[in-house]
Amino acid sequence: MTEKTDYRIELSAITKSFPGVLANDNVSFAIKPGEIHALLGENGAGKSTLVKMIYGIMQPDEGEIRWEGEAIKVANPKAARKLGVGMVFQHFSLFEAMTVLENIALGMDAKISQNLLEEKIREVMDVYGLKLDPHRIVSTLSVGERQRIEIVRALLLNPRLLIMDEPTSVLTPQEVAQLFETLRKLSATGCSILYISHKLHEIKELCDQATILRGGKVVGECDPKQETSKSMAEMMIGGDLKQIEKDVKTEFGDPRFVVDNLSQVGEGDFGVALSNISFSVRAGEIFGIAGVAGNGQNELLMALSGEVPTSNADTIKLDGKSVADQNILQRRKHGLCAVPEERNGHAAVVDFSLSDNAILTARERMNLASGGLIKHSEARSYTDNVISTFGVKTTGSASPAGSLSGGNLQKFVVGREIMQNPDVLLISQPTWGVDAGAAAAIHQAIVDLAENGSAIIVISQDLDELLAICDEMAVINEGKLSKTLKVGEASVDEIGLLMGGIHGDPNANQDSVENAHAH
């Protein structure tokens, strides 16, 4: 290997455009061997496009990629792996019904025997302190463990550059600490790491160097350890960070939404069963539900909203009325509105106009239909009202929901529910994939609705979000809800332990406990 340069990989003037968007505009940066380099930016800043070009999934329109000094073209992911580039995606590609070993074997470019592969896997896991039984079935693993499969898969190829795309978005704080340890060990062996994230405190903790992207352009380079989170955030969003105005409240009204021993069987093979869920939310209160993805959040939201009613009416009470056996329409009439996690195809129909999307949930409460007929002009004016009140950037109520950016569509969806003036609002992942400006606006709207006496339940994986806006919270793990914690009093460690769960993998759990003690 001839070292003509100090850098493992250099990108110069990379440009990539899609119909209507310039995803990367003249992007240049370089990573040294053994460096943990952060690629920081908001949703839509162009991070994913950039790494897809490094990994050969896409080709740059212009610009050059140099690998250890040599200009290269990465034709496809196989070529990238051959060079020594590994990648761990945000969304895993694993077969749930197969074992860890089988999943890894399927992803290998070279065919080797299972025994040899198992030996290699154990070796890699030993070196980097990754704990995983190769014979476990994937569907029984936690998200953190599934991510370890992807990491092992990448490490088996002895990468010299490992790309991690938003790796912590699904992990508990303890799992994050474990991951960081592995990454540090890896970087000590000389492997470069490109770490993509929008979480500033993680980047400060882990990374040696950061490149900040905004709107497809590089807007800054810095040493994260020398910067404050605030200064990096401002570079990332290109403006001042807005603070949410929220008074610390101690007085609340009567309980408006009471869930008492709600249980439900899981749908299908991989659905999560809910068991004995109890909590209550008072007027003016924001109640948070934290948890790692896939622990029953979706099932809980659908049970609470009425998408999936239960037979025992008394398990959910809305202002004292038993509603658990009612469907979503009846509950909506009684004042319960909901925003599901997935915007596209669940909270909104992408190829419908915004005004048709308003009809979807607001037709009863806002009187947008009568006698089975739609009142199109009323629907349009309600939609216009949502658009102007929530500052949704769009060409008008007739434009299809799919033409809006993620943040704008989320503002519309949240606005559509909040402007129905619900007594109880259920909202899942309110700011998932939303830019900081829109996130602040949505948080403020939730806080304001609570000020007016509504009870609000926020389900989120983003702990920072819950700690910022909630009064009380609980943690969901494997369909069970923890005891209620007061937000001012709960520590992140305590919440993290609950997220890891008492019923999870005993090894992982033990690790968490050890980690927690170490802190």
Next chain:
Amino acid sequence: MLIELEKRKEPSQTMLYLTPVIAVLATMIVGGILFTLIGHNGFAAVKEIFITPIIDTHKWQDLGIKAAPLILIAVGLSIGFRANVWNIGAEGQYIVGGLAGTGIALLTWELEGWWILPLMCIAGAIGGALYASIPAFLKTKLNVNEILSSLMLTYASIQLLYYLMRGPWKDPEGFNFPQTRLFNDSQILPEIIPGTIVHLGVPLAFIIAIIAWFVMSKSIFGFQIRVVGSAPAAARYGGFSAKRTIWMAMLIGGGFAGLAGIFEAAGPFQQMVPQFPTGYGFTAIIVAFLGRLHPIGIILGGLVLAVSYVGGEIAQTSLGLPNAAAGIFQAMMLFFLLATDILVKYRLKLNIANQAGDAS
């Protein structure tokens, strides 16, 4: 070199309405070439099939007669297709609807009265709907694919027709021919233009299509159909039951097909015969897509396909083209329609970069 389909950011709205026209034109050109290649006068065939029925005013009544059942069935099917309910068995529902109406006619053959014909029509619609309820039940209870179940039931219905014609419903005075008695005057659809064969079922089909347009665009029911078809999860969130939507879509599709069946029996046939199934139920699928699943588009699409039916018959007598010629043109039309649709939504992209990468 790899050819890839790349999704267009926003498909052109004009093109979306133009594709049916392009598909018809492409059918005429390619059909002309094809029939020339197999030794016919291809362009004369195209002219006979697509132009003669339009310029020959004597053929207009035939167009109306052929278009009416196609439009009626296609409007019903389009409601299902919009909800992602793929009822392919309209032919069977058409047959059973025709049989149900015929059953009433045979029960009342010695009676007279204004009430008999409406009763037959209601029986026809109910018969078709009931027959469609079998795939609806299988789909909602056991998750059986409605494409397969509805299609297979078509063949069952044909056997039922043959059995009834050769057995219990055979005309006792019919010299042992496998067909029912002729309907009496209270049992046939009246002519509405004297001196032509245009019966009451023709304007009714057009009126029903226009009512369907109103319902689909203005009512919560139409909205429900569209939401369930576009985004099932959003439909559930909006408070619409997917199962109820499947039921309604199947019953409406079957009901309309059944109504078309009894219109056909009480109109042109005036009795029930084994030759009753003529493929309207299948051709209506082409009509529905040619009309963009929109009732007004379906009226136009129904007329286009009626032209190909009538023209096919003309070409049979004047040019000696085989009976299958019209079918080939109809199938080509669906093919070109689907192909142009793909190109409106996607663009072809030659992936040269990939190839260069592989070579290096």
